[in-house]
Amino acid sequence: MNFIDELKKYQEIINIELEKYLRKQECPEKILNESIQYSLMAGGKRLRPILVIATYKLFKEDYEQCMPFAVAIEMIHNFSLIHDDLPEVDNDDFRHGKPTNHKKFNHFTALLAGDALLNQAYIVISEKILYLIENQYNDSIKANVKAFNEFTRAIDRMIAGEYLDTQLEGKKISEEMLKYIHKNKTGELLKLCVRMGAILGGATENDIERLSKYAEKIGLAFQIKDDILSEEGDSEITGKPVGNDKEHGKTTYVSYYGLEGAKRELNKTVDEAINEIETYGEKAEFLKQIAMYIKDRNK
């Protein structure tokens, strides 16, 4: 199966899994649930859950076991997008080419849909751990609780990164600060995906450390590519207005290195990511392709 087909296969699997958690019954808070569904099923790339699964599969085949964490991380990702788009943060009107949640619904519905999604991620995780305890799957409990703990920590860092990104908007910041912000805002969550996949798959400490380095590199690459797309992407494809960052006076990798410099940095970072996982040979082919995909994507 080629990479794009495999990617699509996993996207479908994840979409089916996410659908299971949507609440569609009649209830007084139905519109809140519709608002959650609107964002969660808006056609994201599902990169984060796919990273969890791809890393898990380096070690074990039964990837259903890591699915609750894959679903939970996608919920968190969507919570952060909804809140980032709000008027008091990035004030974005479009996402994936569709009106953002607060534009489609309203400000307070988007606020509470984000809150609900953040919390629902923990519903999914708690159900999984409770299931393991009640059925005495004693071998898996520790890894699942470790993954839960790392999950909470990474989201804390992500929120701090989002805070800084907004607070420092329009201000000249150092390269060091730019990296600190993105390490927290984007990097920690991608690293979490890889670490959770490894921990749940029963990886050794050495493996977890090596894969964390891979994740740090693709996290950096992801952000550089995002900045490049914001500068020269096709807004028809990205679903976001071109030049948005510049207009907001944001310091980005492009404003820092220039467009060509940012592209060089992107290539170098992706090469380094791939080097980190060479040791796994054929088994890491999908993770390699993900790194390439982050570089080559047009949205």
Next chain:
Amino acid sequence: MNFIDELKKYQEIINIELEKYLRKQECPEKILNESIQYSLMAGGKRLRPILVIATYKLFKEDYEQCMPFAVAIEMIHNFSLIHDDLPEVDNDDFRHGKPTNHKKFNHFTALLAGDALLNQAYIVISEKILYLIENQYNDSIKANVKAFNEFTRAIDRMIAGEYLDTQLEGKKISEEMLKYIHKNKTGELLKLCVRMGAILGGATENDIERLSKYAEKIGLAFQIKDDILSEEGDSEITGKPVGNDKEHGKTTYVSYYGLEGAKRELNKTVDEAINEIETYGEKAEFLKQIAMYIKDRNK
């Protein structure tokens, strides 16, 4: 020790515990941490964590064991206050007689402080469960994971209640809907406190059910009293402007039953709550006093 002294003793214990989780070191996101501290240490009544402890103590003495959940519930309570006060929700300028978080800091800082607090509650819970697993306290793990699971569910209901409360503001609603909203918005969290205390304390299913009924009653009483205070409280003491609900065109227990009718309903509900726990005799004295306190408080 009389009730007020005992209440103060526990408030102090909880404040000391909360202080441990505040992050005061120099870091780029220091102001976000200050904003969290501002709300968390603003002098709340600590009713929710005290309910966890008081219920736990019906069954066991070593209440330190339930402390992480007591802390976590207070974090959640403060997350909900910060987000409820935001301009797009209740648009409140004062809380506990001090500027609300978004007035003291700004809109996006308050948004992210709320997000961070919601997530930090799960950091605390995950640390506790991880500690139990790593030290093989196998007898306690199941109760802690059950409490975690109930925690996630109750917060989901709380957010749905908050959504409805805001969405239906200014609209005439039925008594049934008013009760549905408050059951979710306020009641579920108070019930959670009591259930977590009981579950962690090793209570039987019968005890958990009986205490849940007590909690439902005090949750209802709490909301009726809130509505009465909003109508006739002393704004110097409550820290909130009098007549705020009326001004917002809110349906409340006062607008529904009238002021005298609401007071009768409050008395009846507190009597029923106390009846539920008569069976525990002397041991439930503190829980009884809490029910009385909810009725008699002036803020």
